[in-house]
Amino acid sequence: MKTILTGVRANSVPTIGNYLGAMLPMVRLANQYSKDSHVNIFVPDLHSIISEVDGDLKANTIRTLKYYLAGGLEINENVHIYRQSRVPAHSELCWILNCVATMGEMSRMTQYKDKSEGRESCNVGIFDYPVLMTADILLYDATYVPLGEDQFQHIELARNLATRFNHRFGEIFTVPAKTADQVKFMGMDGGIRIRDLLNPEKKMSKSTKAENSKIMLDDEPAKAGKKIMSATTDSLGKVKFDMFNQPGVSNLLQIEALANDVPLQDVIATWAGETRYGDLKQKVASSVMRLLEEFQAQMAKVSDEMVYGLLESGEKYANEVANAKLYEVQKAFNLR
Numbered sequence: 001m002k003t004i005l006t007g008v009r010a011n012s013v014p015t016i017g018n019y020l021g022a023m024l025p026m027v028r029l030a031n032q033y034s035k036d037s038h039v040n041i042f043v044p045d046l047h048s049i050i051s052e053v054d055g056d057l058k059a060n061t062i063r064t065l066k067y068y069l070a071g072g073l074e075i076n077e078n079v080h081i082y083r084q085s086r087v088p089a090h091s092e093l094c095w096i097l098n099c100v101a102t103m104g105e106m107s108r109m110t111q112y113k114d115k116s117e118g119r120e121s122c123n124v125g126i127f128d129y130p131v132l133m134t135a136d137i138l139l140y141d142a143t144y145v146p147l148g149e150d151q152f153q154h155i156e157l158a159r160n161l162a163t164r165f166n167h168r169f170g171e172i173f174t175v176p177a178k179t180a181d182q183v184k185f186m187g188m189d190g191g192i193r194i195r196d197l198l199n200p201e202k203k204m205s206k207s208t209k210a211e212n213s214k215i216m217l218d219d220e221p222a223k224a225g226k227k228i229m230s231a232t233t234d235s236l237g238k239v240k241f242d243m244f245n246q247p248g249v250s251n252l253l254q255i256e257a258l259a260n261d262v263p264l265q266d267v268i269a270t271w272a273g274e275t276r277y278g279d280l281k282q283k284v285a286s287s288v289m290r291l292l293e294e295f296q297a298q299m300a301k302v303s304d305e306m307v308y309g310l311l312e313s314g315e316k317y318a319n320e321v322a323n324a325k326l327y328e329v330q331k332a333f334n335l336r
């Protein structure tokens with residue numbers, strides 16, 4: 001049985017961009033594949049502490065997992081939910097892989113370069129982040145790791161470290177699929193980025209100051225509708241999907257498609273030839289309001305107890321699988 005694995009950071013409340021562009025596509029993949037694959041969804045809480053966390057990490061973790069359940073994640077015996085810090089094998093394998101990874105390849109990681117840029121000194125966790133991530137993946141022999149583009153370099157590192165390790169010690173790790181195959185596996189939805197409502201050249205981000213730039217998952221639906229109505233468009237007066245020349249209008253079409261779970265092409269066809277942006281905004285606003293109402297109603301139904309119950313069985317499973325793999329690695333290095 002193949003394993004599909006993803007880590008979902010629990011740093012703060014997501015935007016609808018995170019929800020529509022990453023969480024819902026993951027829920028759909030999980031539901032599609034969990035009949036005959038393992039689906040591991042875990043919270044990399046040890047990764048979170050490389051920087052300051054907003055709020056209480058424990059509570060953020062539970063809330064983040066609730067989002068997946070509220071978003072429609074179906075649970076069966078192949079779906080495993082766990083917290084990284086509750087499976088000590090992650091940290092242990094990270095150390096061992098630190099002795100396989102080289103300073104050269106680690107120094108080329110763009111996320112580290114971006115985060116450390118201009119700082120006199122940054123913590124070692126920021127530098128080592130991708131090795132811990134490699135351990136997260138290799139412990140479970142994961143083949144597919146659905147993630148955004150910004151993480152592809154980390155998948156490549158995991159592939160390189162697994163290959164190097166296997167070369168030295170024999171076939172201990174499953175080498176994750178190549179990035180191109182990961183993209184194929186994720187389908188079109190994998191690379192979607194919802195844009196900032198006021199500055200549609202940029203990605204929608206929770207850290208943007210302007211409230212009207214972003215819609216948060218816990219926004220009051222009516223307030224979210226108003227934000228859509230005030231979104232930046234253009235003066236071309238033609239509803240068309242053209243991210244380069246009409247990013248605002250294209251973003252609205254994209255949101256409309258994702259909020260209703262219909263193909264983007266269908267939405268583009270429906271609106272072809274229309275000239276009134278106000279009509280498009282009205283429609284998208286009502287779709288977003290409905291989406292938030294439904295999501296928030298689902299969210300209210302998921303209890304903490306439900307999540308703790310899933311974590312209990314998920315963490316038992318994760319520790320069993322991860323410890324068995326770690327033992328093979330320890331034996332390879334004559335630690336056992």
Ligand code: TRP
Nearest residue numbers: 005006007044047133136137145
């Ligand atoms: N780095 C990922 C992100 O920023 C989170 C993550 C940590 C992860 N470990 C992982 C994702 C292992 C997939 C597999 O989104």
